[in-house]
Amino acid sequence: MIPNDTPTSQVPSRPLDSQARPGNPAAVGPRPGTPVVGAPQESTTSVWPLWEVFVRSSRGLSHVHAGSLHAPDAAMALRNARDLYTRRNEGVSIWVVPADAIAASDPDAKGSFFESPQGKDYRHATYYTKSEGVKHL
Amino acid sequence: MTTPETHTAETTGHGDISVGVAGSGDSSASATRITPGNALRPEDIALEVRTGLVKPSEDVAEYALRLGDDALILAQRLGRWISRAPELEEDVALGNIALDQLGHARSFLTYAGGAWEKSEDDLAYFRREHEFRSAHLFEQPNGDFAVTIARQFVVSYYQFELYRRLTQSTDATLAAIAAKAVKEVDYHRDHSAQWILRLALGTKESRARMTHGLKLVWPYVGELFVDDELTTRLAGAGAAVEPSSLKADFDRLTGEVLAEAELEVPQTPVAPGGGRRGKHSEHLGYILAEMQVLAREHPGASW
Amino acid sequence: MASQNLQPVPEALSPEEQERAAQLEAEGQAYFDRVMADDSRIEPKDWMPAAYRKTLLRQISQHAHSEIIGMQPEANWISRAPSLKRKAILMAKVQDEAGHGLYLYSAAETLGQSRDKMTDDLIAGKARYSSIFNYPALTWADMGAIGWLVDGAAICNQVPLCRASYGPYGRAMVRICKEESFHQRQGFEILLELSNGTPAQKQMAQDAVNRWYAPALMMFGPPDDDSPNSKQSMAWNIKRFSNDELRSRFVGMMVEQVRVLGLTLPDSEVRFNDETRKWEHGPLDWEEFKEVLAGRGPCNAQRLERRREAHDDGAWVREAAAAYAAKQARKHAEKEYAA
Numbered sequence A: 001m002i003p004n005d006t007p008t009s010q011v012p013s014r015p016l017d018s019q020a021r022p023g024n025p026a027a028v029g030p031r032p033g034t035p036v037v038g039a040p041q042e043s044t045t046s047v048w049p050l051w052e053v054f055v056r057s058s059r060g061l062s063h064v065h066a067g068s069l070h071a072p073d074a075a076m077a078l079r080n081a082r083d084l085y086t087r088r089n090e091g092v093s094i095w096v097v098p099a100d101a102i103a104a105s106d107p108d109a110k111g112s113f114f115e116s117p118q119g120k121d122y123r124h125a126t127y128y129t130k131s132e133g134v135k136h137l
Numbered sequence B: 001m002t003t004p005e006t007h008t009a010e011t012t013g014h015g016d017i018s019v020g021v022a023g024s025g026d027s028s029a030s031a032t033r034i035t036p037g038n039a040l041r042p043e044d045i046a047l048e049v050r051t052g053l054v055k056p057s058e059d060v061a062e063y064a065l066r067l068g069d070d071a072l073i074l075a076q077r078l079g080r081w082i083s084r085a086p087e088l089e090e091d092v093a094l095g096n097i098a099l100d101q102l103g104h105a106r107s108f109l110t111y112a113g114g115a116w117e118k119s120e121d122d123l124a125y126f127r128r129e130h131e132f133r134s135a136h137l138f139e140q141p142n143g144d145f146a147v148t149i150a151r152q153f154v155v156s157y158y159q160f161e162l163y164r165r166l167t168q169s170t171d172a173t174l175a176a177i178a179a180k181a182v183k184e185v186d187y188h189r190d191h192s193a194q195w196i197l198r199l200a201l202g203t204k205e206s207r208a209r210m211t212h213g214l215k216l217v218w219p220y221v222g223e224l225f226v227d228d229e230l231t232t233r234l235a236g237a238g239a240a241v242e243p244s245s246l247k248a249d250f251d252r253l254t255g256e257v258l259a260e261a262e263l264e265v266p267q268t269p270v271a272p273g274g275g276r277r278g279k280h281s282e283h284l285g286y287i288l289a290e291m292q293v294l295a296r297e298h299p300g301a302s303w
Numbered sequence C: 001m002a003s004q005n006l007q008p009v010p011e012a013l014s015p016e017e018q019e020r021a022a023q024l025e026a027e028g029q030a031y032f033d034r035v036m037a038d039d040s041r042i043e044p045k046d047w048m049p050a051a052y053r054k055t056l057l058r059q060i061s062q063h064a065h066s067e068i069i070g071m072q073p074e075a076n077w078i079s080r081a082p083s084l085k086r087k088a089i090l091m092a093k094v095q096d097e098a099g100h101g102l103y104l105y106s107a108a109e110t111l112g113q114s115r116d117k118m119t120d121d122l123i124a125g126k127a128r129y130s131s132i133f134n135y136p137a138l139t140w141a142d143m144g145a146i147g148w149l150v151d152g153a154a155i156c157n158q159v160p161l162c163r164a165s166y167g168p169y170g171r172a173m174v175r176i177c178k179e180e181s182f183h184q185r186q187g188f189e190i191l192l193e194l195s196n197g198t199p200a201q202k203q204m205a206q207d208a209v210n211r212w213y214a215p216a217l218m219m220f221g222p223p224d225d226d227s228p229n230s231k232q233s234m235a236w237n238i239k240r241f242s243n244d245e246l247r248s249r250f251v252g253m254m255v256e257q258v259r260v261l262g263l264t265l266p267d268s269e270v271r272f273n274d275e276t277r278k279w280e281h282g283p284l285d286w287e288e289f290k291e292v293l294a295g296r297g298p299c300n301a302q303r304l305e306r307r308r309e310a311h312d313d314g315a316w317v318r319e320a321a322a323a324y325a326a327k328q329a330r331k332h333a334e335k336e337y338a339a
């Protein structure tokens, strides 16, 4: 996990621009609108890293992002997630993922990443109208 | 519309996949769907007692009182951590354990009260100190987080062995309460064991505190495993187990955790206890004074 | 998480770079404006105006602090709850508030502020939280009044925020609102039980309602004409209704409910204005509000001290767990290396 002697537990061990955790405003490169950067915080070895929690609400369903929490390690993150996110029977299975292990798509690349499928109606059943009314098709 | 369950052998084509997806698949996946679930609640036991469906024998009631008092006093202690824990996540975790214990207490006390036409609240709020049956361990102060974990460690390993066996009790209500409780206490074991490891092997300071915490609670371990006439009679009838019969498993399992944590089993002198006979530590009076003060200011009132 | 800000501060930009930056800024602003106009959602890594980020961060962290400090007046009564059922309910409720604070801190963390920093600001007295939690919970009936009035007001505030323009905030609010649903009801039930109880109990209930009524109304914030930032927040969809609008709705609901309780509101000027179609209430002491907010309330020092104590007392535990995790990781890495 995260070595104890890093300035804070959130220091990524790789280049900042590649594996930023989602929601890290400063990690995708200096863009206008991101807050002015301050000096790193004082060394606090007691700060636990952030984890993202995914909960399966019942068998047959996917795990869905439920929220985040802090925990010193994976074992405790799972337990904290159980205590926090399943107090009202919300789940039958939990995943926890270190927040800084999530690679996210670049929000600035919305066009090139996500707009290509638009207009490709032939991928959808509704495009094929001639078979309407034919049984079991 | 077809769903996967109603597909027949003759069905050709793929059916309407979207229906299956919409009906039972991911579109209903949610991380905030909440339900009360289905489990034995103190209110269910109260109803059974009130309608005369169950009534404990004098011996079983006395025994349920012991288990109920243990859990109640511990819940009272643990409740103090909520808003004071080392991290918010732990506020929630300790809160869950306290609520589990309080639930067990309410079930046992409700059942015990059935023998004397008393409610859980009559028993919790209107008995005097010498009428309580809790063991001294449960009365021990929270201390720092390490002391609380040490106490919880002993309690949960003890309660697990006890409830595990009580699920086989010839007394159906005791067995039912134990069946609900044993799963919860199993999680308490895990929680305390995880913390024992982290505190023992974390920093120098935490190790010192953990060692000290165990030393503080260990004198009260012995009392948990003492048999007396009541437990002997109940064990003979198959309604309960002799506390002494839990000791070997308790020693083995706690020993494994302590060994992994590179800790010694504390060699502290054993305190005589006496809680089961109404002879308590100095702490109980204060616990009860605080717990009972409001209820006693308004005797007979309903809340 | 200031470490996320390890970005080197950009050196002086060349003219081309400056132009490119300005262009990105304009594109970002245009996208942001479109999102606001469509009532859509901004997500953490999206471009957002610096002022939006700052305002959000302040709003969410204040909200989180309020949940956490708000645990104290009620935690104060867990040990003395007059029945075991009420004890369980209260414990679960206060525990929920810890969860709420936690969800909200997490939402704020997506904006680049660590929980630890926010906690430190709170403890240092640099951050604000809802002023209502600086009043003491003096009797058991306060558990009823807090649940009914304070959680009630909070719910009024929070339900519209489930549609807040900032995704993580809105999602946290959805979860919180689901959990809150029992908080107000249990408070109402406590008061109802007291009101139907002995004369002493009823008196206790009325006294608690009298004390919490005005502070609860002030939870919606200063009157609209004295709330300079409200307009901008509403334009940004991180505030959905004005302070006075929500307060008026809340008063209307309380008027109905207090009758069921068999109690009265300590306000002879409550009335429905047929012209404006809005509920009105008597004057509120905004001087007191400002005093309490400025730190001069009955319990400000006590609340902060309690938070500080828990945080400081927990430091060695947090350190131990972090150290253990580091050691385990090192052991694991060595094993991998040896293999």
Ligand SMILES: [Fe+2]
Pocket (backbone or CB within 6 Å): C067, C096, C097, C100, C176, C180
């Ligand atoms: Fe809340």
Ligand SMILES: [Fe+2]
Pocket (backbone or CB within 6 Å): C116, C117, C119, C120, C311
């Ligand atoms: Fe701190």
Ligand SMILES: [Fe+2]
Pocket (backbone or CB within 6 Å): C097, C151, C154, C180, C183
């Ligand atoms: Fe609440």
